Amino acid sequence: MFTGIVEELGEITAVETLDDACRFRLRGPVVTEGARHGDSIAVNGVCLTVVDHDGDEFTADVMAETLNRSSLGALAVGSRVNLERPTAVGARLGGHIVQGHVDGTGEILERKPSEHWELVKISLPADLARYVVEKGSITVDGISLTVVDAGPDFFTVSLIPTTLALTTLGLKQPGDPVNLEVDVIAKYVERLLGTQGGTR
Secondary structure, eight states: OBOSOOOEEEEEEEEEEOSSEEEEEEEOTTTTTTOOTTOEEEETTEEEEEEEEETTEEEEEEEHHHHHHSSGGGOOTTOEEEEEOOOOTTSOOOSOOBOSOOOEEEEEEEEEEOSSOEEEEEEOOGGGGGGOOTTOEEEETTEEEEEEEEOSSEEEEEEOHHHHHHSGGGTOOTTOEEEEEEOHHHHHHHHHHTOGGGOO
């Protein structure tokens, strides 16, 4: 489990394309400290397993399902990525409960800079819109954010200077894809109530 508090801005250093998967090599000196084979690291909000590591780099395999449901397939050598290790039991939950299981992708639609913050508008797949509410939580490229406004096919978030400086959202431009993970609690409540898709 993660919290959506990005630990560092890493970089893709190698991409090996396989028949139905790919293998990434990533640089991240913070998240590789003490890393072991089999550990989990979130890459742009996608929970990946450490295959091996050497110094400040680690390797992770990405299967076709993940490539199809996330924006990881668009990454190339030199791409910057948000990295986060799983939260430790008893640690502070700085963001919200994040599984690292991407629900879909959105697209940066618009950026409105201000003196001390920036408003970013992101497209929202129709099947995820019911889980996104004003002042609720959403994960964008692994970053725990608060929804400012929620529309039928978009939402907005406000980004402080720290988020802009230390995550990929400071680099993304209109047209760029982002990974989205909605609040898992909303999905469980929907399932328990038997109201998925508005039907019983």
